[in-house]
Amino acid sequence: MLAFACVGSIIYLLRESGRPEGAKGLPVRGAIMATLLGFIALAGSLQFPLCGDDSYIDFRYVKNWLSGSGIDYNPGERVLGFTSHLHVLLLAAIGLPFREPDVPVIAQLANIILSMINCLMLAFYIRDLKGSPAAGLVGAAVYALDPYNTQQIIFGKETQMVVSVLIVSLWSLEKRRYHTFAWASCLAPFIRPEGFIWSAICLIKLAVDEKGRAWRYIIGPALAGLTALSVLFALYGTIIPQGMVGKFSMFYPMPPFSMLGKCLWMTGTGAVLPRLTLNEPGLYGALSILAGPVCIALFAFLARKRSAFIYVPAIVTFLLVFAVKNPPAFGWYLCWFSLIPAFLASELFSRAVNFSRSAISAFLILTVAILAIQQPVRLANGIESITYQWNPEYHRLLQFDRLLAEIDTGRKGSANKPVIATPEIGYIGYRYPGPILDLCGLVSPEVIPFGHPDLSRQAEGEAFEINPAIIESLKPDYVITLELFARELLADRSFRSNYRLLDTLPNDWGGGKGVLLYEKIL
Numbered sequence: 079m080l081a082f083a084c085v086g087s088i089i090y091l092l093r094e095s096g097r098p099e100g101a102k103g104l105p106v107r108g109a110i111m112a113t114l115l116g117f118i119a120l121a122g123s124l125q126f127p128l129c130g131d132d133s134y135i136d137f138r139y140v141k142n143w144l145s146g147s148g149i150d151y152n153p154g155e156r157v158l159g160f161t162s163h164l165h166v167l168l169l170a171a172i173g174l175p176f177r178e179p180d181v182p183v184i185a186q187l188a189n190i191i192l193s194m195i196n197c198l199m200l201a202f203y204i205r206d207l208k209g210s211p212a213a214g215l216v217g218a219a220v221y222a223l224d225p226y227n228t229q230q231i232i233f234g235k236e237t238q239m240v241v242s243v244l245i246v247s248l249w250s251l252e253k254r255r256y257h258t259f260a261w262a263s264c265l266a267p268f269i270r271p272e273g274f275i276w277s278a279i280c281l282i283k284l285a286v287d288e289k290g291r292a293w294r295y296i297i298g299p300a301l302a303g304l305t306a307l308s309v310l311f312a313l314y315g316t317i318i319p320q321g322m323v324g325k326f327s328m329f330y331p332m333p334p335f336s337m338l339g340k341c342l343w344m345t346g347t348g349a350v351l352p353r354l355t356l357n358e359p360g361l362y363g364a365l366s367i368l369a370g371p372v373c374i375a376l377f378a379f380l381a382r383k384r385s386a387f388i389y390v391p392a393i394v395t396f397l398l399v400f401a402v403k404n405p406p407a408f409g410w411y412l413c414w415f416s417l418i419p420a421f422l423a424s425e426l427f428s429r430a431v432n433f434s435r436s437a438i439s440a441f442l443i444l445t446v447a448i449l450a451i452q453q454p455v456r457l458a459n460g461i462e463s464i465t466y467q468w469n470p471e472y473h474r475l476l477q478f479d480r481l482l483a484e485i486d487t488g489r490k491g492s493a494n495k496p497v498i499a500t501p502e503i504g505y506i507g508y509r510y511p512g513p514i515l516d517l518c519g520l521v522s523p524e525v526i527p528f529g530h531p532d533l534s535r536q537a538e539g540e541a542f543e544i545n546p547a548i549i550e551s552l553k554p555d556y557v558i559t560l561e562l563f564a565r566e567l568l569a570d571r572s573f574r575s576n577y578r579l580l581d582t583l584p585n586d587w588g589g590g591k592g593v594l595l596y597e598k599i600l
Contacts, residue, residue, distance in 0.1 A: 079119035079190050086194050087112035110215055114222040115194050122190040122231035128472050129182045129234030134504035136160050137181040140169045149313060151521040152513050158314040159521035161321050163268045165236035185234035192238035193231050196245060197222050203249040204424045207383060217424035226416055237413040239269045244417060247280055248385035256284060256295040264299035271319060279392050324519030327526050330536045377422045474593055475505045477583045481558055481595040482510055484580055496555035501563050515554045517544050531566050546570035555598050562590030
């Protein structure tokens with residue numbers, strides 16, 4: 079990865095040296111860019127080979143494809159359980175030359191490389207936008223050193239691909255390269271389902287700018303998109319990811335105002351301030367809720383470029399959609415907001431340049447101080463703030479390995495592996511080669527008719543609870559779950575009569591009391 083960082087810094091030097099005004103201070107700027115790319119490589123490699131649990135859902139699809147087991151999560155079940163089609167295809171393409179690739183490592187390496195590319199593109203884009211190489215470096219530095227960026231590299235999901243599409247879309251719009259703009263914007267729904275919002279806003283902008291000529295740019299991406307959707311429908315019988323169905327059917331609905339506060343808080347702590355803990359009360363929590371909207375509003379007020387007039391409405395729309403109609407927001411949803419700190423920093427720097435050297439110095443000192451304060455916090459106590467509660471979140475993945483080792487794979491005969499039911503289908507599904515019953519419904523449509531338990535049973539702030547009726551009806555051989563999700567299940571008389579506790583491991587993630595393994599009594 080450091081070799082890629084060296085290549086990236088050489089590309090930066092070559093592009094900047096070709097500009098008449100780019101030679102001044104070029105060695106220093108090249109050294110800064112090399113440092114930023116090197117930081118991305120090192121920080122993104124801190125947790126090999128573990129990713130976040132949800133990422134392993136995609137990884138199991140890739141693993142099955144590459145091993146010849148089929149195109150399904152559970153072989154033979156045609157379920158569209160992944161939401162990032164291009165991300166899955168990228169991982170499969172990278173893993174294709176290898177006999178038994180380690181998909182989590184491939185995902186993290188791909189994210190590191192994509193993040194380096196994004197850092198370079200951001201520097202070039204802001205440099206073109208502001209006419210200032212220094213402003214470009216400021217934006218690139220904020221992006222590279224942002225805890226959220228490092229967190230998402232490690233997590234293994236598709237955030238870096240989304241950022242790539244955002245930068246290319248905005249850059250090509252400023253350059254009036256409408257073919258590139260149309261193609262980039264139309265890729266968004268195939269990386270994140272809500273990407274259709276970005277595509278729609280971009281295409282509306284294209285239609286307004288080009289009027290009767292817009293169809294020339296839209297026709298190619300539109301046909302390609304329809305072809306891709308047709309292939310998905312032919313393979314899975316639907317174009318709607320099962321994960322969207324599961325989240326709206328199996329998770330408890332959350333009050334809109336509660337979700338709005340949650341989304342604002344996550345925007346502040348995820349994309350602007352370092353996330354220290356999952357729920358930080360008091361002044362820090364209030365500042366976190368305010369940080370995201372304040373930064374967005376300030377950027378909207380300061381920016382006067384064409385790209386800002388699509389980016390700001392888009393992120394406001396995303397915020398409202400996530401807040402009004404969405405289960406609890408996960409960290410990777412914030413990918414759409416992640417460029418705000420970089421854009422805002424470069425905008426403020428450009429304004430400071432117009433005042434005096436002291437204003438520039440004050441801005442740089444403040445920026446460096448903020449980034450420096452974040453770094454010790456991020457690298458202390460298991461690098462918690464990078465990884466969204468490192469200790470309980472990632473420790474449970476290792477605990478899942480211990481519980482899987484206790485599964486009697488021969489209890490149903492050598493031809494049929496036992497069925498494991500779990501709401502934690504990511505890492506468990508990737509490590510266990512047998513059938514998985516997804517209690518969240520993200521890859522198991524057979525649980526959808528049961529829904530979540532009655533709303534009268536929902537505790538304050540509770541997002542998910544296993545419905546005991548699923549276990550009673552479908553009778554899986556084993557159940558692995560966090561105690562946090564199983565309180566209704568553990569109180570169910572039928573479950574207590576038909577299942578016995580094999581093991582429990584201590585884990586306080588989300589305020590729970592452990593990870594549990596239950597076996598059906600034969």
